[in-house]
Amino acid sequence: xxxxxxxxxxxxxxxxxxxxxxxxxxxxxxxxxxxxxxxxxxxxxxxxxxxxxxxxxxxxxxxxxxxxxxxxxxxxxxxxxxxxxxxxxxxxxxxxxxxxxxxxxxxxxxxxxxxxxxxxxxxxxxxxxxxxxxxxxxxxxxxxxxxxxxxxxxxxxxxxxxxxxxxxxxxxxxxxxxxxxxxxxxxxxxxxxxxxxxx
Amino acid sequence: xxxxxxxxxxxxxxxxxxxxxxxxxxxxxxxxxxxxxxxxxxxxxxxxxxxxxxxxxxxxxxxxxxxxxxxxxxxxxxxxxxxxxxxxxxxxxxxxxxxxxxxxxxxxxxxxxxxxxxxxxxxxxxxxxxxxxxxxxxxxxxxxxxxxxxxxxxxxxxxxxxxxxxxxxxxxxxxxxxxxxxxxxxxxxxxxxxxxxxxxxxxxxxxxxxxxxxxxxxxxxxxxxxxxxxxxxxxxxxxxxxxxxxxxxxxxxxxxxxxxxxxxxxxxxxxxxxxxxxxxxxxxxxxxxxxxxxxxxxxxxxxxxxxxxxxxxxxxxxxxxxxxxxxxxxxxxxxxxxx
Numbered sequence: 001x002x003x004x005x006x007x008x009x010x011x012x013x014x015x016x017x018x019x020x021x022x023x024x025x026x027x028x029x030x031x032x033x034x035x036x037x038x039x040x041x042x043x044x045x046x047x048x049x050x051x052x053x054x055x056x057x058x059x060x061x062x063x064x065x066x067x068x069x070x071x072x073x074x075x076x077x078x079x080x081x082x083x084x085x086x087x088x089x090x091x092x093x094x095x096x097x098x099x100x101x102x103x104x105x106x107x108x109x110x111x112x113x114x115x116x117x118x119x120x121x122x123x124x125x126x127x128x129x130x131x132x133x134x135x136x137x138x139x140x141x142x143x144x145x146x147x148x149x150x151x152x153x154x155x156x157x158x159x160x161x162x163x164x165x166x167x168x169x170x171x172x173x174x175x176x177x178x179x180x181x182x183x184x185x186x187x188x189x190x191x192x193x194x195x196x197x198x199x
Numbered sequence: 200x201x202x203x204x205x206x207x208x209x210x211x212x213x214x215x216x217x218x219x220x221x222x223x224x225x226x227x228x229x230x231x232x233x234x235x236x237x238x239x240x241x242x243x244x245x246x247x248x249x250x251x252x253x254x255x256x257x258x259x260x261x262x263x264x265x266x267x268x269x270x271x272x273x274x275x276x277x278x279x280x281x282x283x284x285x286x287x288x289x290x291x292x293x294x295x296x297x298x299x300x301x302x303x304x305x306x307x308x309x310x311x312x313x314x315x316x317x318x319x320x321x322x323x324x325x326x327x328x329x330x331x332x333x334x335x336x337x338x339x340x341x342x343x344x345x346x347x348x349x350x351x352x353x354x355x356x357x358x359x360x361x362x363x364x365x366x367x368x369x370x371x372x373x374x375x376x377x378x379x380x381x382x383x384x385x386x387x388x389x390x391x392x393x394x395x396x397x398x399x400x401x402x403x404x405x406x407x408x409x410x411x412x413x414x415x416x417x418x419x420x421x422x423x424x425x426x427x428x429x430x431x432x433x434x435x436x437x438x439x440x441x442x443x444x445x446x447x448x449x450x451x452x453x454x455x456x457x458x459x460x461x462x463x464x465x466x467x468x469x470x471x472x473x474x475x476x477x478x479x480x481x482x483x484x485x486x487x488x489x490x491x492x493x494x495x496x497x498x499x500x501x502x503x504x505x506x507x508x509x510x511x512x513x514x515x516x517x518x519x520x521x522x523x524x525x526x527x528x529x530x531x532x533x534x535x536x537x538x
Binding site for chain 2: 008015018019021022023025026028029030031032034
């Protein structure tokens with residue numbers, strides 16, 4: 001009898017404690033992030049898909065050494081470039097990343113001697129179309145550059161891959177020939193996929 | 200002009216029609232917006248905002264939900280008992296609507312002021328158990344049948360203490376007319392049945408028992424055995440789609456509304472105001488919605504009980520206590536002639 005009553009009172013007390021706690025939570029502010037309207041800051045070492053690093057003028061640092069292409073264990077990077085007339089180094093014209101195969105291992109970023117690629121902070125990568133994940137990072141970079149130019153963040157450039165005339169003099173004579181031999185018409189590359197990044 | 204209008208509206212058929220329309224609109228609106236309250240409440244109890252996208256503060260969410268349900272196909276699976284399957288949601292909704300006709304919303308605001316109002320509510324109240332059972336049985340689905348069996352044993356178990364408690368109230372008030380039950384509680388708020396300690400020192404316990412039984416009768420958490428989604432998919436409603444499900448859903452809220460309105464009338468002094476300001480209807484609605492809120496509060500606080508726990512609670516705790524309060528009340532009445 002005594003046990004039964006203490007059980008009932010104990011039970012009622014614990015129920016009331018529970019209700020007191022929940023009503024306390026009811027009046028506290030919400031703690032969730034309202035996702036499409038708010039986002040959390042992305043941690044600085046976030047690994048998105050790779051992207052080309054831009055210099056102050058908005059150009060790529062890449063000079064098509066293809067170390068990243070060789071370092072990639074899944075074979076998802078294809079880099080093409082040309083050596084412009086009189087330039088010291090080659091410039092990238094196509095940087096194809098097949099993100100469907102990429103495992104974000106980061107070997108390409110480690111392999112790059114010039115720090116020309118880095119992880120992007122892009123995480124909204126949903127699509128109904130698989131082709132959208134085969135992206136051209138050079139096109140993406142150009143689009144970003146044009147956007148920055150329009151917004152006035154960087155000075156406008158006359159033409160995209162044209163080198164400055166000052167750099168034309170010390171060019172080595174052997175390189176253009178080599179470039180012409182190794183680069184079988186970059187324009188004829190497979191269809192340029194749409195870029196996921198462009199919004 | 201106003202006199203003609205008054206005379207027009209006090210004609211009996213017109214008055215009844217207006218009341219029925221009003222009750223149906225009230226129940227529909229409440230069923231829709233209690234879903235919103237429930238979801239907002241659930242959100243706040245879990246420290247999240249709840250629905251926010253459809254309309255300001257998600258206020259259009261119930262309308263969006265209703266449109267979505269209406270645009271879906273009303274699927275009747277092969278092998279079900281068609282008639283019963285389609286009839287069950289209606290049978291669940293209509294008793295709640297009918298019962299609200301005798302609820303006195305204000306001093307002279309009841310569709311029907313009949314002497315056996317309380318009896319009528321309980322007579323119709325049992326029908327919704329049958330509706331869930333029919334829905335479950337007609338579905339030809341193992342989950343639905345298990346749910347139907349559970350609902351019946353649960354509701355029988357909880358009908359008993361509820362009626363015993365109601366008998367206590369009837370003994371104290373001496374009438375089954377809901378208007379008179381409220382009128383008997385007039386005066387300061389300690390005359391309400393909830394605090395009517397001189398009639399029965401256990402009156403608050405009686406209210407608690409009524410409230411627990413109301414939760415169990417309306418199949419609300421923590422007694423939602425009929426719709427135990429973690430065990431029984433959606434219980435008796437598993438095979439229902441579109442507005443078939445929608446009506447069940449609305450009926451659940453209509454029943455909560457009825458239960459809370461009844462608790463307000465029986466224990467919280469109905470339209471009576473504790474401090475003497477504002478019209479009676481406002482107080483009635485305030486009390487009723489406070490109870491409705493506490494139903495939501497309880498749902499998002501306690502986990503679902505196990506089935507034997509649920510039956511134990513009724514047969515081993517609630518029924519003995521309610522029987523004891525019944526005997527205590529009659530003893531008090533005989534010995535002290537308090538009522």
